[in-house]
Amino acid sequence: xxxxxxxxxxxxxxxxxxxxxxxAWVIGIRAEKQIEAREQQAMRAVPYVTVLxxxxxxxxxxxxxxxxxxxxAPFTKAxxxxxxxxxxRAARLTVRNTIHHGPLPGMRxxxxxxxxxxxxxxxxxxxxxxxxxxxxxxxxxxxxxxxGGGTHYDVVSPAxxxxxxxxxxxxxxxxxxSGDATREQESMQADITFKGVQxxxxxxxxxVGQIHGTYDLxxxxxxxxxxxxxxxxDKIEIHPPAxxxxxxxxxxxxxxxxxxxxxYLDGKFALSIAKASFGSFAATQLGYAGEVNHEYGPAAAAxxxxxxxxxxRNARSADGLQANPQAILEIFQHEGxxxxxxxxxxxxxxxxxxxxxxxxxxxxxxTTSGLTREDFSKSGPAMLAAVIPHIQATADxxxxxxxxxxxxxxxxxxxxxxxxxxxxxxxxxxxSNDKTLTAHLAFNGGxxxxxxxxxxxxxxxxxAEGAVPAPPTRRRxxx
Numbered sequence: 335x336x337x338x339x340x341x342x343x344x345x346x347x348x349x350x351x352x353x354x355x356x357x358a359w360v361i362g363i364r365a366e367k368q369i370e371a372r373e374q375q376a377m378r379a380v381p382y383v384t385v386l387x388x389x390x391x392x393x394x395x396x397x398x399x400x401x402x403x404x405x406x407a408p409f410t411k412a413x414x415x416x417x418x419x420x421x422x423r424a425a426r427l428t429v430r431n432t433i434h435h436g437p438l439p440g441m442r443x444x445x446x447x448x449x450x451x452x453x454x455x456x457x458x459x460x461x462x463x464x465x466x467x468x469x470x471x472x473x474x475x476x477x478x479x480x481x482g483g484g485t486h487y488d489v490v491s492p493a494x495x496x497x498x499x500x501x502x503x504x505x506x507x508x509x510x511x512s513g514d515a516t517r518e519q520e521s522m523q524a525d526i527t528f529k530g531v532q533x534x535x536x537x538x539x540x541x542v543g544q545i546h547g548t549y550d551l552x553x554x555x556x557x558x559x560x561x562x563x564x565x566x567x568d569k570i571e572i573h574p575p576a577x578x579x580x581x582x583x584x585x586x587x588x589x590x591x592x593x594x595x596x597x598y599l600d601g602k603f604a605l606s607i608a609k610a611s612f613g614s615f616a617a618t619q620l621g622y623a624g625e626v627n628h629e630y631g632p633a634a635a636a637x638x639x640x641x642x643x644x645x646x647r648n649a650r651s652a653d654g655l656q657a658n659p660q661a662i663l664e665i666f667q668h669e670g671x672x673x674x675x676x677x678x679x680x681x682x683x684x685x686x687x688x689x690x691x692x693x694x695x696x697x698x699x700x701t702t703s704g705l706t707r708e709d710f711s712k713s714g715p716a717m718l719a720a721v722i723p724h725i726q727a728t729a730d731x732x733x734x735x736x737x738x739x740x741x742x743x744x745x746x747x748x749x750x751x752x753x754x755x756x757x758x759x760x761x762x763x764x765x766s767n768d769k770t771l772t773a774h775l776a777f778n779g780g781x782x783x784x785x786x787x788x789x790x791x792x793x794x795x796x797x798a799e800g801a802v803p804a805p806p807t808r809r810r811x812x813x
Contacts, residue, residue, distance in 0.1 A: 354437075358395050362435040365447035365479060366392060369399070369433070375519065381646040382406050386426065396440075399431040400454070428454040436481075449477040466494040473509070483517025493529070502535035507544075521552035521561075530568070538575055543568030554594040555635035557642075563590045584609040598676070599629040610687075620687040627679040633672030640665045671710050674702050692734020692770075700727045719780075727777040734770050762787055 511526030742748030
């Protein structure tokens with residue numbers, strides 16, 4: 335190697351040796367600002383939680399942060415008369431972050447910084463869990479801060495079993511997951527699995543099965559989220575000493591899917607439970623499903639933001655949580671009205687369940703059309719008279735006769751319910767094909783009809799007291 339080459343090698347090495355600490359220091363400043371901005375954004379989303387203490391110690395290559403969260407003073411003041419208020423007012427959550435600065439944080443990767451996070455338990459609980467956890471933190475996460483401002487994280491909670499008191503045991507099966515977010519959380523995805531928890535004791539057993547959740551979301555209209563969310567719970571079971579008090583839910587599933595089309599949002603949602611039992615009652619196919627379409631995005635975003643602002647002001651109030659109905663009313667009178675002015679459609683395709691005796695089904699639809707702000711400028715009855723003609727709604731109800739008999743059996747008011755239904759059936763407001771009772775309700779132009787007949791019936795159509803009404807001479811739905 336020539337002398338000239340050796341000189342250049344020495345110069346490059348010197349630049350690296352001297353430049354790397356400077357680069358790490360500068361990157362550390364940038365990382366701290368991003369971490370602080372992210373924490374502030376999270377705190378805005380939960381106004382009734384506050385930072386009680388925060389320390390940040392930054393070195394050249396690494397930094398440590400410890401943040402303690404608690405309930406805000408107004409919230410704790412409002413809890414003073416609530417059961418267990420002492421525990422809630424004293425509740426604290428401490429998180430410890432160890433930050434390694436880039437460009438080669440911890441000499442393990444190429445990134446702006448990495449963050450190793452762990453939940454810090456109170457000393458007494460930490461000592462109690464130290465052996466079951468094998469010295470591991472009960473919850474930890476590793477986050478990589480990307481150069482473009484995005485992040486990737488992995489979270490884990492180890493499985494353990496411990497005796498919480500004589501004869502009472504908890505088995506925690508662990509948690510794992512990962513997620514990604516772009517700069518300023520304009521979009522984010524995650525896939526997280528909680529493997530379940532079980533309680534066993536002399537007073538009974540309980541279990542929550544595996545919970546799995548995924549989401550793929552992105553911001554729309556600045557403050558709202560669109561995209562897909564899915565969550566499942568294998569089972570929730572409670573088995574007290576008395577068998578008749580047992581409860582069980584199997585295969586729960588929650589789904590939501592929202593998309594933005596121009597200035598409007600369309601969304602679908604569904605909750606289903608494959609099987610449920612409560613004592614002697616058992617049912618399958620429980621749940622509901624529906625859609626919200628043509629929701630005016632700018633108004634929905636403004637409504638969400640202003641309600642959040644009211645919540646934040648309430649959280650900072652020195653008088654504790656004092657509801658401000660007038661402030662909420664004004665928001666709905668402006669932003670809420672804006673949503674209705676754009677022909678909102680709300681549809682419930684199904685609410686119901688199935689039992690061995692039969693099925694209950696409800697479907698409904700609500701729409702607005704042709705409303706103007708002038709319609710809402712009036713007050714009292716005048717406003718109602720202007721608004722109601724622009725509202726259309728329908729509902730279809732169906733219940734099998736055997737299921738109705740099961741639900742009303744042993745009920746003190748069961749006989750009264752059956753008598754009222756028989757009267758409505760004679761008037762044609764409840765239809766029957768011997769197996770199922772049905773009714774179709776429609777609200778249009780300010781008028782309510784049931785099975786295409788005005789409801790309540792006009793005085794001339796009402797039977798005299800003690801008289802038996804003649805059966806309706808119209809085609810029966812479902813007959």
